[in-house]
Amino acid sequence: MKTIILLFALGLTSFVFAQTKDYNKATLSLFNDSNWNDLITIGEKAIKDNKSSYEIEYRLAVAYYNTNQYFDSAKHFEKIKTLYNINNEYIQEYLYYSYLFSGRDQDALLISKEFPFHLTQKTEVKKFEFIDYLSVEGGVKLSSKSDIIENIPYFNIGLGQKLGYHVNLNHSYTSLSQNYIDFDYKQKEYYLNANIHIAQGLTIIPAYHYISISENIESINRRGQSNMTNNLANNESINLLHFALKKQWNRFFIMPNLTYSSSVENIEDETKENVQYGLDLGYNIKGLKDKLWLGFGANITNDNNENKFIWNAKAYYQISSKAYIYLKYLNANTSNFSEDNAQYYYNSVSNLVDKISATFNYNFTPKFSWFINYQYENNEDLENDFLFTYNTFITGLKYDF
Numbered sequence: 017m018k019t020i021i022l023l024f025a026l027g028l029t030s031f032v033f034a035q036t037k038d039y040n041k042a043t044l045s046l047f048n049d050s051n052w053n054d055l056i057t058i059g060e061k062a063i064k065d066n067k068s069s070y071e072i073e074y075r076l077a078v079a080y081y082n083t084n085q086y087f088d089s090a091k092h093f094e095k096i097k098t099l100y101n102i103n104n105e106y107i108q109e110y111l112y113y114s115y116l117f118s119g120r121d122q123d124a125l126l127i128s129k130e131f132p133f134h135l136t137q138k139t140e141v142k143k144f145e146f147i148d149y150l151s152v153e154g155g156v157k158l159s160s161k162s163d164i165i166e167n168i169p170y171f172n173i174g175l176g177q178k179l180g181y182h183v184n185l186n187h188s189y190t191s192l193s194q195n196y197i198d199f200d201y202k203q204k205e206y207y208l209n210a211n212i213h214i215a216q217g218l219t220i221i222p223a224y225h226y227i228s229i230s231e232n233i234e235s236i237n238r239r240g241q242s243n244m245t246n247n248l249a250n251n252e253s254i255n256l257l258h259f260a261l262k263k264q265w266n267r268f269f270i271m272p273n274l275t276y277s278s279s280v281e282n283i284e285d286e287t288k289e290n291v292q293y294g295l296d297l298g299y300n301i302k303g304l305k306d307k308l309w310l311g312f313g314a315n316i317t318n319d320n321n322e323n324k325f326i327w328n329a330k331a332y333y334q335i336s337s338k339a340y341i342y343l344k345y346l347n348a349n350t351s352n353f354s355e356d357n358a359q360y361y362y363n364s365v366s367n368l369v370d371k372i373s374a375t376f377n378y379n380f381t382p383k384f385s386w387f388i389n390y391q392y393e394n395n396e397d398l399e400n401d402f403l404f405t406y407n408t409f410i411t412g413l414k415y416d417f
Contacts, residue, residue, distance in 0.1 A: 039058065039059075039061075039062040039065075039067050039068075039072055040069060040071060040072060042058050043055055043058055043059055043062070043071070043072050043075045043076070044071070044075070046058065046075075046079075047075045047078070047079070050082070052079040052080075052082045052083050053079075053083065055075060055076065055079040056076060056079045056080065056083070059072055059073075059075060059076030059079065060076070063076075070096060070100045070102060073092055073095060073096050073099075073100070074096060074107075076092055077089050077092035077093045077096065077110065078110065080092065081110055081113070081114060083305070084117075084305055084306070085302075085305055085306060086113075086114045086115075086117045086118035086306065087114075087118050087266050087267050087300060087302070087306055088302075089110065089114040090111060090114035090115055090118060090120075090266070091266055093107050093110055093111040093114060094111070097111075103130070105131075105132060105135050108127065108130060108131060108135060109135060109138075109139065111127060112124050112127060112128060112131075112139060112141075113139075115127070118300075118306065120217075120264065122184070122211060122213040122219060123213075123216055123217065123264075125141070125143070125178075125181055125213070126181055126182070126213055126215075126216060127216075128141040128143070128181070129143075129181050142178065143178070143180055143181050144178060144179060144180060145177065145178040145417060146177060147175060147176070147177065147417055148176035148177055148178045148184070148416070148417060149174075149175070149176040149414060149415060149416045149417060150173075150174070150175055150176075150414070150415050150417075151172075151173070151174040151175075151188075151412060151413065151414040151415075152172070152173050152174070152412060152413055153170075153171075153172045153173075153174075153387075153410055153411065153412025153413070154169075154170060154171045154172070154410065154411070154412070155169075155170045155389070155408060155409050155410030155411060156168065156169050156170065156408070156409060157170065157391075157393075157406045157407075157408045158406065158407045158408070158409075159404060159405075159406055160404045160405040160406070160407075161402070161404040164197050165194075165195075165196055165197065165404060166194055166195040166196070167194075168192050168193070168194045168406075169192060169193065170190070170191075170192045170408075170410065171190065171191045171192070172188055172189065172190045172191075172412070173188065173189050174186065174187065174188040174189075174414075175187045175188070181213075182212060182213045182214070183210060183211070183212055183213070184210070184211040184213075185208065185209070185210055185211075186207075186208070186209040186210075186211075187206075187207070187208055188205075188206075188207045188359070189204075189205065189206055189207075190203075190204070190205040190206075190207070191203070191204055191205075196364075196365055197400070199231050199232060200231070200232045201229055201230060201231040201232070202229070202230045203227060203228070203229050203230075204227075204228045205225065205226065205227045205228075205361075206225070206226045207223070207224070207225045207226075207358075207359055208223065208224045208225075209221065209222075209223040209357060209359065210222050210223070217263060217264040217265065218261075218262070218263055218264075219261075219262045219264075220259075220260075220261055220262075221258075221259070221260040221261070221262060221271075221273075221357055222257075222258065222259050222260075223256075223257075223258040223259075223260075223357050223358045223359070224255075224256065224257060224258070225254075225255075225256035225258070225354070225358045225359070225361060226253070226254070226255055226256075227253070227254040227255075227256075227361060227363070228251075228252075228253050229251065229252040229253070229254070229363075230250075230251055231250040231251070231252065232250075250281060250282060251281070251282045252279060252280065252281045252282070253279070253280050254277060254278070254279040254361070254363065255277065255278045255279075256275060256276070256277045256354060256358045256361060257275070257276045257277075258273065258274070258275045258276075258354065258357055258358035259273065259274050259275075260272065260273035260274075260296075260357055261273075267299055267300040267302065267306070268297075268298070268299045268300075269296075269297070269298045269299075270295070270296070270297055271295070271296040271297075272293075272294075272295050273293065273294055273295070273296065273357065274291070274292070274293045275291070275292040275293070275354050275358050276289070276290070276291055276292075277289065277290045277291075277292070277352070277354070277361075278290075279363075290317060290318055290352060291317075291318065292315055292316065292317040292318075292353055292354060293315065293316060294313060294314055294315030294316065294326075295313070295314055295315075296311065296312070296313040297311060297312050297313070298310070298311040298312075298330075299311075306334075307333060307334040308331065308332070308333050308334075309330075309331070309332040309333075310329075310330070310331055310332075311328075311329070311330035311331070311332075312327070312328070312329055312330070313327065313328045313330070314326070314327045314328075315327070315353065317350065317352070317353045319350045319351065319352060319353075324348070324349065324350040324353075326346070326347065326348045326350065326353055327346075327347055328344060328345060328346040328347070328355075329344070329345050330342070330343065330344045330345075331343045331344075337379075338378060338379045338380075339376070339377065339378045339379070340376075340377050341374065341375065341376050341377075342373075342374070342375040342377070343372075343373070343374050343375075344371075344372070344373040344374075345370070345371070345372055345373075346368075346370060346371045346372075346373070347369075347370045348362070348367070348368045348369065348370065348371075349367060349368075349369055349370075350367055350368070351363065351364055351365075351366065351367050351368060364395070365397065365399070366395040366396060366397045366398075366404075367395065367396045367397075367398060368393065368394075368395055369394040369395060369396055369403075370393075370394050371391055371392065371393040371394070372391065372392045373389065373390070373391045373392075374389070374390050374391075375387055375388070375389040375390075376388055376389075382416075383415060383416045383417070384413070384414070384415050384416075385413070385414045385416075386411070386412070386413050386414075387411065387412055387414075388409075388410070388411045389408070389409070389410040389411070389412075390407075390408065390409055391406070391407070391408035391410075392405065392406075392407060392408075393405060393406040393407075393408065
């Protein structure tokens with residue numbers, strides 16, 4: 017009996033030893049067969065059992081890359097660089113594309129500083145582009161009360177610049193106009209955004225937004241009540257200064273932000289100031305192979321000496337390698353607040369109650385893309401005590417150089 021027990025114990029020990037010893041052999045065989053899913057299972061078990069090595073870690077990172085799990089691929093290539101102190105050109109190239117395909121463009125650009133000349137040529141990395149991209153978009157906001165609140169035509173043109181490995185600039189010009197009950201207005205906007213990439217996963221985002229508004233106010237309703245009107249021209253300028261700090265840890269990012277706005281009207285000749293501060297969060301869902309990203313944002317702004325809470329929820333889904341859909345819900349119940357790093361500023365007479373937005377984007381080529389956006393917006397005019405809605409349609413094109 018003792019002999020049987022001893023033989024069983026020796027056999028079990030040999031079996032376990034063979035299993036742990038064969039992680040390298042097993043992952044190599046799966047790697048050569050391009051069996052990426054099984055390789056991921058075995059490779060992760062090797063790490064869990066503290067039986068990993070550079071070779072196993074490398075094969076695991078490549079397996080994640082070839083199954084389009086780019087966040088995990090990047091994580092393991094980063095580990096190879098730090099734990100094993102290995103950073104050859106194969107690791108550099110895989111890590112570059114893992115960052116790029118997971119939406120971490122600036123991390124990708126930053127590590128390209130280390131590339132040998134031939135790898136820079138192969139990946140076609142450019143650290144300086146006077147024109148990085150051009151975009152144009154236009155559309156219309158359709159009012160449910162078009163008899164007193166007319167539709168709003170919208171036009172925007174954008175330009176991007178890449179100024180070295182650390183700095184990207186984004187410029188845009190916007191034009192829109194409307195007749196709102198008793199006044200006409202035309203609005204012109206200039207927006208400048210800088211993404212200053214300090215280190216891996218850490219970006220400073222300052223922005224400046226200038227809005228010029230020309231209003232023609234009528235003291236009597238122009239729609240049939242009287243043909244005697246008293247016209248008064250009013251010009252208003254709004255300056256927004258924005259600052260955000262974005263930190264990304266693999267799939268998760270957090271971004272606190274602060275916006276200061278100053279508006280001056282020539283009639284009243286007074287300056288109105290406002291401060292808005294908030295926090296944005298985002299996370300890629302691993303279980304869906306990073307095709308789904310969820311985000312949440314919250315801001316507090318001051319409206320007539322009363323703090324107002326504004327929040328939004330967002331979802332991005334990668335339908336295919338060429339197409340995605342982006343959904344957003346915004347709840348505000350106020351006016352005079354900014355969105356998306358102060359790129360959009362809501363300064364209507366009415367309060368924005370809430371808004372639902374859906375965007376579909378399609379890439380015809382790696383450089384040329386098209387999008388269409390729909391928005392449903394609930395508004396409340398407190399002064400005149402009525403509710404109305406906007407249905408907005410916007411489409412645009414973008415070309416990356």
